[in-house]
Structures are given as C-alpha cells and as structure tokens.
Amino acid sequence: MSTPGEDVPAGPGSATTPDGPPTRTAGGSSVPVIELRGVTKAYGDTPVLRGVDLAVHEHRAVVLIGASGSGKSTLLRCADLLEEIDDGDVLVDGEVITEPGVRPLATRRRLGMVFQAFNLFPHLTVLENVTLSPVRVHGVTKAEARDRGRELLARFGLAGREDEYPDRLSGGQQQRVAIVRAIATRPRALLLDEITSALDPLLVGEVLEVVRELKREGMTMVITTHEMQFAREVADEVCFLHEGRIVERGPASAVLGAPQQDETRRFLARLLDARQG
Amino acid sequence: MATTGGAGGPGTGGAGVDGLPGDGSGATSADGGPVLSRQEVRRAAKRRRSLRDRLIAAVATVVVIGGLLALLLTSPGWPNVRDTFFDVDQFREHFPDVLGGFWLDVKLFVVIEIGVLILGLLIALSRITRAPILFPLRLLATVFTDVFRGVPTVLLVYLFGFGIPALELSGLPTNPMICGGLALCFSYSAYVAEVYRSGIDGVHPAQRSASLALGLSEAQTLRHVVLPQAIRRVVPPLLNDFVALQKDVALLGIVGVVEAFRQAQIAAADQFNYTPLLAAAVLYLCVTIPMARGVDVVQARSRRRRGAAGVA
Ligand SMILES: Nc1ncnc2c1ncn2[C@@H]1O[C@H](COP(=O)(O)OP(=O)(O)O)[C@@H](O)[C@H]1O
Ligand SMILES: [Mg+2]
Numbered sequence A: 001m002s003t004p005g006e007d008v009p010a011g012p013g014s015a016t017t018p019d020g021p022p023t024r025t026a027g028g029s030s031v032p033v034i035e036l037r038g039v040t041k042a043y044g045d046t047p048v049l050r051g052v053d054l055a056v057h058e059h060r061a062v063v064l065i066g067a068s069g070s071g072k073s074t075l076l077r078c079a080d081l082l083e084e085i086d087d088g089d090v091l092v093d094g095e096v097i098t099e100p101g102v103r104p105l106a107t108r109r110r111l112g113m114v115f116q117a118f119n120l121f122p123h124l125t126v127l128e129n130v131t132l133s134p135v136r137v138h139g140v141t142k143a144e145a146r147d148r149g150r151e152l153l154a155r156f157g158l159a160g161r162e163d164e165y166p167d168r169l170s171g172g173q174q175q176r177v178a179i180v181r182a183i184a185t186r187p188r189a190l191l192l193d194e195i196t197s198a199l200d201p202l203l204v205g206e207v208l209e210v211v212r213e214l215k216r217e218g219m220t221m222v223i224t225t226h227e228m229q230f231a232r233e234v235a236d237e238v239c240f241l242h243e244g245r246i247v248e249r250g251p252a253s254a255v256l257g258a259p260q261q262d263e264t265r266r267f268l269a270r271l272l273d274a275r276q277g
Numbered sequence B: 001m002a003t004t005g006g007a008g009g010p011g012t013g014g015a016g017v018d019g020l021p022g023d024g025s026g027a028t029s030a031d032g033g034p035v036l037s038r039q040e041v042r043r044a045a046k047r048r049r050s051l052r053d054r055l056i057a058a059v060a061t062v063v064v065i066g067g068l069l070a071l072l073l074t075s076p077g078w079p080n081v082r083d084t085f086f087d088v089d090q091f092r093e094h095f096p097d098v099l100g101g102f103w104l105d106v107k108l109f110v111v112i113e114i115g116v117l118i119l120g121l122l123i124a125l126s127r128i129t130r131a132p133i134l135f136p137l138r139l140l141a142t143v144f145t146d147v148f149r150g151v152p153t154v155l156l157v158y159l160f161g162f163g164i165p166a167l168e169l170s171g172l173p174t175n176p177m178i179c180g181g182l183a184l185c186f187s188y189s190a191y192v193a194e195v196y197r198s199g200i201d202g203v204h205p206a207q208r209s210a211s212l213a214l215g216l217s218e219a220q221t222l223r224h225v226v227l228p229q230a231i232r233r234v235v236p237p238l239l240n241d242f243v244a245l246q247k248d249v250a251l252l253g254i255v256g257v258v259e260a261f262r263q264a265q266i267a268a269a270d271q272f273n274y275t276p277l278l279a280a281a282v283l284y285l286c287v288t289i290p291m292a293r294g295v296d297v298v299q300a301r302s303r304r305r306r307g308a309a310g311v312a
Helices: A010-015 A072-079 A104-110 A126-136 A142-155 A171-183 A201-216 A228-234 A252-257 A262-276 B002-018 B021-074 B078-085 B088-128 B132-150 B153-167 B176-202 B205-213 B218-255 B260-271 B275-311
Strands: A034-043 A046-056 A061-065 A087-092 A111-114 A189-193 A220-224 A237-242 A245-250
Touching: A034 A072, A046 A072, A046 A220, A046 A245, A061 A072, A061 A228, A072 A189, A072 A220, A104 A111, A104 B205, A111 A171, A111 B205, A126 A142, A126 A171, A126 B218, A142 A171, A171 A189, A171 A201, A201 A220, A201 A228, A220 A228, A228 A252, A237 A252, A237 A262, A245 A252, A245 A262, B021 B078, B078 B275, B088 B132, B088 B176, B088 B218, B088 B260, B088 B275, B132 B176, B153 B176, B153 B218, B176 B218, B205 B218, B218 B260, B218 B275, B260 B275
Parallel strands: A061 A220, A061 A237, A111 A189, A189 A220
Antiparallel strands: A034 A046, A034 A087, A237 A245
C-alpha cells in the first residue's frame, strides 16, 4: 500500500493478458482493482458525490444501494471516466487515472460496464455487438473474436441468437448480450448499473443468474441494484449511498440485516413497503 | 352470464337477483340472441359505411376532375392552348432532342448528388467536432451552411455560372456547366449537412456512453456506432432532397447548359410552340414520381421498424 507506484507497470500489464478467469495474485496483493479516494462530483451547482471512498479488491463484489438520485450511476460513470470528477482520485490497479493528462481511453479499455437500458447497438447483430470492441480496440482477429463471442453467448444461453438484431430479443436476452459484450474484452472489473431495473419481473432471474455465474468465476464487480435478496447472495460488501456519501458499509448481513444508521433503516423500510404495496 | 348482467342494465339488476330461476334463464336466452345479432348488425353497418365512403370518394373525384376538364376545354383560349402546348406532331418531332438533353440532366444529377452526399457529411462532421484545433473548420462550416442556405439557388447558379469564369483566375473552372453545378452542389450540401446533423443529434447519448465504455475512441464511436445509426435515420429526408435536386438541375439551363429544359426552350422558340416544354415536364415526372413513391416506401418501412422497436 505504501509504494503502490512501484507496482503500477505490472498491474495494467498483467491486466491485458489474462486468459479466461482472472488469475489470482499470489499472496493476495492489497492493491485494489478499483479505488475511489474522496471523489466529488457536481452537475453545475448540484453536488452529486460529496467525497466517496471505496476500494474494490480482486474477485470481490461490492454492491451499492441507495435511493434513486443518490448518485449510484454517477459513481460508476466516474469510475469508468465517462464523467469527469471534480476532486479526489480514481485508481485502477493502483494507478491514478484521474490525473489531468491521463487519457481516459486506456482506462475504459480495462473496465467493462453494463447499463440499466442495455444500450445495445441496434444496427449491429448480437455477435457484432459482442465482437466490436475486441476487434476494433483490442486488436483481436475477426475470426478469433467471433469464435470467442459465440462461445460466450452459448455459455449464457444465447446460442442461435448470434445473427439476430437486438430488437428481436426479449429484455432479459438483450441484457445478457450486453453482459457478454462487456466481458468479451476481458475487463479487470465489471460495473453493473441497475441491470435488472428495466426488466419485466419475470426476466430478472435469468440476468441475475449470469451475474452469480460471473461471481463464481471470480469476476471483480461493482453492482448497483434494488434487489436486496440478490445483494445478500453476491455481495462481499454492501455500501449504502445517501446524498452522495457512503454512510454505511459492511457485510450484507450487517448493512441489510442490522443497519446502524437511520438513513439506511429508512431506505430499507421504504424499499420493503414498495415491494409489498 | 357476465353479458347478461351488462345487457340487463341497472334497471333490471335489482329485480333479477330475486327473480325466479325460470325468469332468469328466459332472460339469458332472450339476451343471448340479440347479443350475437348485434355483432352482425354492427358488422353490416361497418360494411355499409365503408361502401358509402368509397362511393362518395368516387363521385367527388369524377365531379372535380370533370369540372376542371370542362372548365379547361370550354375556356375561350383552349383551342389556342391546345395548338401551342399539346401539338402531337411537335411532340414527336422534338421529343428525341429533349430526351437527349434530359440524359445530360441525369448525368449531372448523379455527379452533383454524389458530391452533395460527401460534402454534406464533411460539413456536418466539421460542425459537430469539439476538438479545439479544428475550431476554424467548425467556423468555416457554420458560415458555409448559413451562406449557402440563405441565398436563393437560382441566384447562386447565376453568380457561380457567370461569375467564376469572369474572374479569369488560372486553376478555376471556366465552364459554366461546372461552375453552375458547383453552385447547386454547395447549395444542396448546406441543406444535407443539416439533415445529417439532425440525424446525428437523434442518436441517443446512451449509445455513445456504451461505445466509450467498451473502449472505443471518440472517432471510432462516431464511425462504428453513431454515424451508421444517424444515416439510417436520415435516408427518407435525404431522398426528399434528391427529388428536389433532380428538378433543380434545370436551373443550369439559365447559364447556357443545354439540358432538357434549355433544349425544350430552344425548340419552342423555333416554332413558337410550347409542346417541347411539356415533353420536358413529362420526362421530369418520369423520374421524380418513382423517386417520390420510393421515399414513401422507405418512410413507411422505417416507421414500421421504429414502431416494432418501440413495442419491444
Ligand atoms: N448529466 C446530468 N446532468 C445533470 N444532472 C445529473 C446528470 N446525471 C445525473 N444527474 C443528477 O445527479 C443526481 C444523481 O443521479 P444518479 O447518479 O443517476 O443517481 P442514481 O443512479 O442513484 O439514481 C440526480 O439528482 C440526477 O438528477
Ligand atoms: Mg441510476
């Protein structure tokens, strides 16, 4: 931790090479894959993040919960450099990526993101959606990318759908394609932003199953969700975000089972009411 | 049973509950009959209505067109007009010349249209760029669209067709056809650039986010994600501009390019008979009407596709 700068060249270097499931670092290096230090972000005069600290270690899943508007999406977008932060630092594999002058491109290549509204490319087939980045960004040959794409699609129950256009698929299938598209680039970590919120309740299960599978394989993840049962299952840590600050964090059993903060309790109670009402 | 309650209405509801079983079953069958035939009655009424609508449309068309024809044929000047505009012999004699001129129209149209599609796209891309180094380009593109959209096309053709050759600058074209064609190309590029730009604006920002998140650069995002979707959106309006350009090629006649309209004018002046102009009009219609129908088809298809996507 004291000299993460020394490890920098090794981190990203090894990040681009792993094959299949990420390789475990010997001895469990303490350098988090993603780290936020005092990150603040405002849209105009409206502060959205007011100093967020977060560390996500390899093979771990952090679940962010919080009311809508609390800044969950903004946090993920800042981590992926889709938004510029105002203050603080974001580090990937110990490397500060928010220095002015660091090109955001290289960072985005190391992280994968899945959105609430799928955001598949409607003019490309399922397989083309999946192979676009490997071919154009990561220099994989077309044939190789297609083979791996087919294999991944098949693994997540999408065999035979390769040549369809996204609008022919159900929401659940589209979201699974979006996840495959994100992992096809072998990212260091995956950012999942309310990936089941736009789905028909009947289709939520099939998408969550994919995430469980990724968790079993050791994928490092930051997940925002309103599915508390799911959060209990996959979260190594749950963070409750309230008005741009993480006000409570800990194991799912603690944060969801015995919340210490009033805000957390109120939020969970409201969520429960909404489910029942 | 549910229909019985509905058909029975609130008036019979109270009594029906306490009514005798025989009474109830009688009501059901009595109501059951009319329910079925009511459906038939409605269907028949619908048929009658659609028949009546078609009849009215047919009669109205005959009356209006007949009236206009009668007005035309009984007008005092009709015999004169018939001889100067609808002379069959004149038509036969000059049609080949006009057709020859029209062939030039088609060639000019194709060349200019290709130029328009490329230049329009370049202007649109210049206008959306955010790179500071390209600011002069952006400024230039903005001025270009403002100027060339703001000046009437006829005027541009005049200015370019006569003005550029008059400059006598080496390197500049002196052929009025090329200069006039350039004017058309610039004028239409200014419009088409705006069409492209609206198409690019119409692509949802989430598409851009998704592409950047996959590690594609801004340029790659534009090339592989934004532009393909934008161009798909703007095909119908672009085709509309095609139809307009197809007609406006005739403007080159005023700087001396002997295309269909000019050819027809020459032939008309020769005999003081305007039938060749009619021949030219017919030729234009032969191209623009199929194009217009093509636009309709494309528009309907994209509407249907968007409709289907909306449901999904
Ligand atoms: N692009 C934007 N411009 C201005 N305000 C924004 C923008 N994106 C989000 N916000 C605001 O930031 C706050 C946090 O939004 P968000 O991160 O989407 O919250 P969450 O994902 O927790 O629902 C909200 O009040 C939202 O209105
Ligand atoms: Mg959100």
